[in-house]
Amino acid sequence: MADKILKKLNIKVWRQNRASEKGKFETYTIENISTGSSFLEMLDILNNDLIEKGIDPIAFDHDCREGICGTCSLYINGRPHGPDTEITTCQLHMRKFKEGETIVIEPWRAKAFPVVKDLVVNRTAFDKILQAGGFISVNTGGVPDGNAIPVGYDDAEEAMDAAACIGCGACVAACKNSSAMLFVAAKVSHLAKLPQGKVEAKRRARNMIAKMDELGFGGCTNTGACEVECPKSISISNISRLNREYLVARFSE
Amino acid sequence: MSNLNSKIPEGPLAEKWSRHKSAIKVVSPANKRKLEVIVVGTGLGGASAAASLAELGYNVKAFCYQDSPRRAHSIAAQGGINAAKNYQNDNDSVFRLFYDTIKGGDYRAREANVYRLAEVSPNIIDQCVAQGVPFGREYGGTLANRSFGGVLVSRTFYARGQTGQQLLIGAYQAMNRQIAKGAVEIYSRHEMLDVVIIDGKARGIIARDLITGEIKRFGAHAVVVATGGYGNVFFLSTNAMGSNGSAAWQCYKKGAFMANPCYVQIHPTCIPVHGDQQSKLTLMSESLRNDGRVWVPKKKEDAEKLQRGEIKANDIPDEDRDFYLERRYPSYGNLVPRDVASRAAKERCDAGYGVNSEGKAVFLDFKYSIERLGKDVIEARYGNLFQMYEKITDVDPYKEPMMIYPAIHYSMGGTWVDYNLMTTVKGLYSIGEANFSDHGANRLGASALMQGLADGYFILPYTIGDYLADEIMTPKTDTSAPEFKEAEKSVKERIEKLYNIKGSKTVDYFHKKLGQIMWDHVGMSRNAEGLKEAIKMIRKLREDFWKDVKVPGEMDNLNPELEKAGRVADFFDIGELMAMDALDRNESCGGHFREESATDEGEAKRNDEKFTYVSCWEYQGEGKEPKLNKEELVFENVKLTQRSYK
Ligand SMILES: Cc1cc2nc3c(=O)[nH]c(=O)nc-3n(C[C@H](O)[C@H](O)[C@H](O)COP(=O)(O)OP(=O)(O)OC[C@H]3O[C@@H](n4cnc5c(N)ncnc54)[C@H](O)[C@@H]3O)c2cc1C
Ligand code: SF4
Ligand code: FES
Numbered sequence: 001m002a003d004k005i006l007k008k009l010n011i012k013v014w015r016q017n018r019a020s021e022k023g024k025f026e027t028y029t030i031e032n033i034s035t036g037s038s039f040l041e042m043l044d045i046l047n048n049d050l051i052e053k054g055i056d057p058i059a060f061d062h063d064c065r066e067g068i069c070g071t072c073s074l075y076i077n078g079r080p081h082g083p084d085t086e087i088t089t090c091q092l093h094m095r096k097f098k099e100g101e102t103i104v105i106e107p108w109r110a111k112a113f114p115v116v117k118d119l120v121v122n123r124t125a126f127d128k129i130l131q132a133g134g135f136i137s138v139n140t141g142g143v144p145d146g147n148a149i150p151v152g153y154d155d156a157e158e159a160m161d162a163a164a165c166i167g168c169g170a171c172v173a174a175c176k177n178s179s180a181m182l183f184v185a186a187k188v189s190h191l192a193k194l195p196q197g198k199v200e201a202k203r204r205a206r207n208m209i210a211k212m213d214e215l216g217f218g219g220c221t222n223t224g225a226c227e228v229e230c231p232k233s234i235s236i237s238n239i240s241r242l243n244r245e246y247l248v249a250r251f252s253e
Numbered sequence: 254m255s256n257l258n259s260k261i262p263e264g265p266l267a268e269k270w271s272r273h274k275s276a277i278k279v280v281s282p283a284n285k286r287k288l289e290v291i292v293v294g295t296g297l298g299g300a301s302a303a304a305s306l307a308e309l310g311y312n313v314k315a316f317c318y319q320d321s322p323r324r325a326h327s328i329a330a331q332g333g334i335n336a337a338k339n340y341q342n343d344n345d346s347v348f349r350l351f352y353d354t355i356k357g358g359d360y361r362a363r364e365a366n367v368y369r370l371a372e373v374s375p376n377i378i379d380q381c382v383a384q385g386v387p388f389g390r391e392y393g394g395t396l397a398n399r400s401f402g403g404v405l406v407s408r409t410f411y412a413r414g415q416t417g418q419q420l421l422i423g424a425y426q427a428m429n430r431q432i433a434k435g436a437v438e439i440y441s442r443h444e445m446l447d448v449v450i451i452d453g454k455a456r457g458i459i460a461r462d463l464i465t466g467e468i469k470r471f472g473a474h475a476v477v478v479a480t481g482g483y484g485n486v487f488f489l490s491t492n493a494m495g496s497n498g499s500a501a502w503q504c505y506k507k508g509a510f511m512a513n514p515c516y517v518q519i520h521p522t523c524i525p526v527h528g529d530q531q532s533k534l535t536l537m538s539e540s541l542r543n544d545g546r547v548w549v550p551k552k553k554e555d556a557e558k559l560q561r562g563e564i565k566a567n568d569i570p571d572e573d574r575d576f577y578l579e580r581r582y583p584s585y586g587n588l589v590p591r592d593v594a595s596r597a598a599k600e601r602c603d604a605g606y607g608v609n610s611e612g613k614a615v616f617l618d619f620k621y622s623i624e625r626l627g628k629d630v631i632e633a634r635y636g637n638l639f640q641m642y643e644k645i646t647d648v649d650p651y652k653e654p655m656m657i658y659p660a661i662h663y664s665m666g667g668t669w670v671d672y673n674l675m676t677t678v679k680g681l682y683s684i685g686e687a688n689f690s691d692h693g694a695n696r697l698g699a700s701a702l703m704q705g706l707a708d709g710y711f712i713l714p715y716t717i718g719d720y721l722a723d724e725i726m727t728p729k730t731d732t733s734a735p736e737f738k739e740a741e742k743s744v745k746e747r748i749e750k751l752y753n754i755k756g757s758k759t760v761d762y763f764h765k766k767l768g769q770i771m772w773d774h775v776g777m778s779r780n781a782e783g784l785k786e787a788i789k790m791i792r793k794l795r796e797d798f799w800k801d802v803k804v805p806g807e808m809d810n811l812n813p814e815l816e817k818a819g820r821v822a823d824f825f826d827i828g829e830l831m832a833m834d835a836l837d838r839n840e841s842c843g844g845h846f847r848e849e850s851a852t853d854e855g856e857a858k859r860n861d862e863k864f865t866y867v868s869c870w871e872y873q874g875e876g877k878e879p880k881l882n883k884e885e886l887v888f889e890n891v892k893l894t895q896r897s898y899k
Contacts, residue, residue, distance in 0.1 A: 017810065033530070034527075034530055036527050036528060037530045037531075041531065041532045044532055044761070045530060048759050048762075051759050051805050051814070052803075055805075057806070057814060059812075061320065063319055063324055063494055063495050064328065064329045064493045064494075065532065065533045065535075066533075066535050067641065067644075068328050069319070069324040069329065084644075086640065091641070091644050091645065093645065093647075095647065116464055116811055117810065117811040120811060123321065124441065126321065127321050127322070127323070127429070130426065130429050131429040131433040134426060135384075135429055135430045136384055136426070137430060138384060138427075140304065140380060140427070141376075141380075141711075145379055146378045146379045146381075146382040146388075146396050147340065147395050149383075150394030151387075151390050152394055153390050153391065159387040160387040160415075163387050163422065164413075164418075166418075167324075190385070191385050193387075194385050196383055196385050
């Protein structure tokens with residue numbers, strides 16, 4: 001519990017200046033990191049060292065640093081969001097690492113998520129999938145009273161479980177096929193679980209899956225790797241639900 | 254001569270908004286198609302506005318600095334959103350919500366705006382439900398509520414501890430639907446660096462494409478700034494790392510007044526600072542105060558043992574625990590407003606009763622409610638917050654109390670706007686946390702989400718029409734106009750200037766120093782001497798920054814250090830103005846506590862005779878003292894009393 005100091009760590013990290021340039025691994029050493037520091041704080045410190053030495057700092061995505069915005073993304077020691085469960089990289093703490101350890105950091109690797117620079121990738125494909133149907137078609141105004149649409153406690157809870165997805169992309173990075181199925185399934189389930197969302201459920205599932213395929217994500221072969229690495233514990237059972245919605249959608253065509 | 258016209262409609266409070274709506278102009282659908290609106294920011298304010306404006310038929314361009322609009326800082330809001338639904342039958346009403354907000358804001362907000370906010374609040378819940386926001390429910394299927402600080406009714410709607418996330422996703426999905434239709438064009442990873450004004454009207458913005466570094470021009474008939482708050486001026490805050498005040502600051506430099514910059518909120522329940530490697534502070538939702546009891550030891554020797562790590566919280570028996578909020582404020586107890594709770598924590602810690610190694614923490618204990626309600630109930634209510642706490646601190650809050658300490662959280666101050674949410678620049682609007690409008694000197698919990706969505710869904714879409722109705726003959730903005738060239742040139746020059754300093758210290762080095770000055774002198778407790786000192790120190794530090802900062806990388810590539818440098822450069826100016834404003838306001842109100850203005854018991858003392866005004870700062874040019882204009886606040890419906898939560 002009490003914080004200790006890690007005297008020395010080796011950081012082996014993917015460096016790639018632009019999408020159009022080739023990348024490679026570089027290794028840096030870093031000293032005196034408190035085990036109470038977060039992983040990204042460790043990278044901040046490393047970056048300040050690099051800047052002082054005249055080396056371009058490592059670009060990585062982050063914003064909220066509390067596990068909710070879905071911006072942070074690193075693939076650490078072979079695992080999306082690193083060696084802990086149910087958390088994002090920004091919530092990972094240095095107490096999970098050992099003195100003298102070499103930590104390997106890579107960007108998400110997926111055709112649909114091209115590298116922008118170093119560890120930063122482009123995840124606009126996720127936005128595009130949601131634009132294809134991840135919503136309920138209502139305009140502002142002219143809606144019924146909130147309590148006019150009763151939603152059972154359990155349905156609301158299940159919808160919330162699925163809606164907890166932060167759009168980080170770890171599921172894609174974890175999947176050998178780079179499938180976005182867990183992400184898509186989470187949205188389809190969130191909305192299909194609620195009476196408001198049922199109306200368009202079929203069309204939604206169909207359009208989102210078509211978009212996912214079009215954007216270069218792979219197919220799902222049920223390996224379950226996504227569920228293990230998902231920081232929000234989105235359940236793979238959502239994929240079965242999606243498959244059901246999707247089949248219904250196909251048959252009703 | 255200032256041009257401060259708040260445009261508050263005539264008539265009785267409860268009728269102002271409906272009268273105003275029927276009096277303002279409306280744009281026909283055919284004409285809406287010809288009009289373009291830029292919305293900068295995709296948080297609750299920006300996303301709801303962009304979606305609603307596009308649904309109405311306007312052509313919208315929306316901007317955010319993150320890689321996706323869904324990641325705006327609103328996503329981090331935990332506890333909930335208020336609305337005067339009175340679903341609990343506990344005698345809540347629009348008037349009560351209005352009154353609580355005015356009182357909570359320590360009588361430093363406009364009655365008319367706050368009343369309107371309370372009036373539209375029920376619509377927000379309906380809208381969000383229709384969009385599929387999975388609010389917490391009762392077993393019967395109706396919406397559930399919880400209580401928040403500073404109020405006696407239960408009117409807060411929530412989606413577990415992720416209310417902001419779910420509301421934002423609702424607004425983001427509504428916006429996505431419009432993106433798919435081509436009605437909203439989305440520019441992610443684009444940072445607004447200037448607003449362009451032609452003939453006195455906002456006509457567009459200059460933005461940097463954060464991936465290519467390209468400086469681009471965007472034209473429109475109106476510009477809406479929804480870029481959030483400036484709490485990161487303190488370096489350590491609960492805001493996201495990229496949250497900034499720069500867009501609002503550029504508007505200020507182009508003539509939009511900055512109102513009440515000294516009003517910032519310090520949130521009482523954050524995870525305390527550890528060591529010196531920390532980059533940000535994590536909030537533990539205020540909702541925890543519903544079921545957690547705040548305490549420190551009664552005996553100083555116990556506190557000292559805790560500080561040395563010799564004993565643990567659970568070693569201290571109940572009779573030796575000082576539940577100081579319950580003691581000092583028996584009627585509100587642990588649910589006093591944030592400013593009161595924060596100052597009380599600081600008071601105990603300054604007196605030597607702090608409970609962590611640095612003596613800067615108090616306990617928030619769930620033992621009692623776990624005993625009363627069972628672990629399952631507490632887990633269902635706060636499971637994700639408890640998990641987050643444990644991941645960060647390695648302490649299990651089901652077994653040991655949490656340690657908390659106040660941290661900078663929200664900025665009540667911001668761009669001055671009139672009743673239509675328009676700034677002092679025509680055609681330039683400010684919504685959400687970026688404006689100053691509704692929270693006075695202190696914001697009540699769960700009211701920022703309400704305000705952001707009220708502005709974006711239900712107010713701006715009406716009021717902007719009043720302005721745009723006169724612009725229907727104005728052709729599309731020509732971005733080759735000299736004003737655009739000029740603005741682009743100055744943006745490029747500033748970037749080159751920063752980049753070419755090639756000094757010896759990192760941006761963070763300066764940001765941390767600035768944060769320390771702000772926290773020490775412009776933080777929870779302020780006095781004239783300290784504020785004057787702070788102004789001097791900020792000016793000196795700013796000089797050093799412009800001589801010695803080192804910005805690595807390339808200008809025409811993704812360059813987070815360059816982005817940060819620009820934001821920190823503006824934070825110096827914002828910090829300076831905050832200190833000036835705090836110096837002017839020699840009274841204590843809400844989050845602004847002047848040591849010179851306190852009661853004998855150490856409670857904040859307002860001075861209504863002298864300070865019942867909004868401070869509106871007007872930019873006078875580089876290096877010149879800004880001018881202070883005052884908007885007098887008139888209270889016709891509530892009586893100003895010294896706030897008491899005793
Ligand atoms: C941890 C935390 C918990 C909170 N909990 C609650 C709560 O429970 N209830 C409540 O009511 N309130 C809460 N708040 C406050 C509330 O979340 C915020 O005040 C509110 O979400 C602000 O919304 P916004 O739309 O004004 O701005 P933000 O959500 O901050 O969005 C700002 C947007 O502007 C963009 N932007 C900023 N600068 C630029 C630029 N220069 N160029 C382009 N784009 C730019 C960003 O990309 C982003 O899209 C909480 C705040 C925090 C920090
Ligand atoms: S399903 Fe899980 S891993 Fe995939 S994007 Fe959502 S939160 Fe991330
Ligand atoms: S930075 Fe927001 S989830 Fe990690």
